[in-house]
Amino acid sequence: MNMNSSFGISASALTAQRLRMDVISSNIANAETTRASVVDGKAVPYRRKMVVLSPNESDFSSMLEAQMNGQSAGKGVKVAAIQEDQTPLKPVYNPTHPDADAQGYVYMPNVDIAKEMIDMISATRSYEANVTALNSSKAMITKALEIGR
Amino acid sequence: MDLLNSVSFQRLEGGLQAANARQRVIANNIANVDTPYFKRSEVSFESLLQQEINGSAPQLRGRVTDPRHFVIGPTNSVPDPVVTEDQSTAMNNNMNNVDIDREMSALADNQLQYNAYIQQMNDQIKMMRTAIEGR
Numbered sequence: 528m529n530m531n532s533s534f535g536i537s538a539s540a541l542t543a544q545r546l547r548m549d550v551i552s553s554n555i556a557n558a559e560t561t562r563a564s565v566v567d568g569k570a571v572p573y574r575r576k577m578v579v580l581s582p583n584e585s586d587f588s589s590m591l592e593a594q595m596n597g598q599s600a601g602k603g604v605k606v607a608a609i610q611e612d613q614t615p616l617k618p619v620y621n622p623t624h625p626d627a628d629a630q631g632y633v634y635m636p637n638v639d640i641a642k643e644m645i646d647m648i649s650a651t652r653s654y655e656a657n658v659t660a661l662n663s664s665k666a667m668i669t670k671a672l673e674i675g676r
Numbered sequence: 677m678d679l680l681n682s683v684s685f686q687r688l689e690g691g692l693q694a695a696n697a698r699q700r701v702i703a704n705n706i707a708n709v710d711t712p713y714f715k716r717s718e719v720s721f722e723s724l725l726q727q728e729i730n731g732s733a734p735q736l737r738g739r740v741t742d743p744r745h746f747v748i749g750p751t752n753s754v755p756d757p758v759v760t761e762d763q764s765t766a767m768n769n770n771m772n773n774v775d776i777d778r779e780m781s782a783l784a785d786n787q788l789q790y791n792a793y794i795q796q797m798n799d800q801i802k803m804m805r806t807a808i809e810g811r
Contacts, residue, residue: 533700540707547710580711601704604711653709656776660703663787667699670794671692675801 539603694721
């Protein structure tokens, strides 16, 4: 009897969606950043970052439980990695820009604001769904405490 | 003493456990709504219980004629909830098959069912209390 683990499952998803939202904010904030990091003494533009989600069941205890019972309810979700989008940067002709190359092109980040906005809506909706699930679990436990009263 | 150990009470208990397990499975499905290659799971209990009641569940059970006998086969008449993964479908481009609308309605359904089980349990306890107090 571990009803509380449904809290853990929803909480893991809330954490993951919040991190996803943080990464989206970072992408939007850095949509024009041409000096994000220094590689070989040269400033390189920001690259769009993406969150990689994976089921949170690779640890020993859940595998053991799954093998012994032949079934497992799962353990929620985790952020496996934050990866950079390797699509090419957008060249913009702007010779007066301090980061322009010899041909007068500035390489701008590969952030697409529209895409980020859509991701943001998706993250918000997922977050809300998990809050609903959490509230539902809470209501059930509260109800169970009233047995025999 | 068999005050609160009748078959119907045991079935209610099984139902509560199944609703608990189903809550966890649905929460996990919702948590993984954006996870690539994730497949949804579901819990079956009511249909198994129905089979058990109808006697159509194929299982071997040893007959107990003495309280000291070992129990062979399932120990009580209430089946355990079974979690199954739905591998057959894909909802999304990333092979995920969680349908959020379906999961949310299953969540609401499960919560109401849980409340109904608790209500029923409370009523049984109340009846027993009335019988004990004799008023």
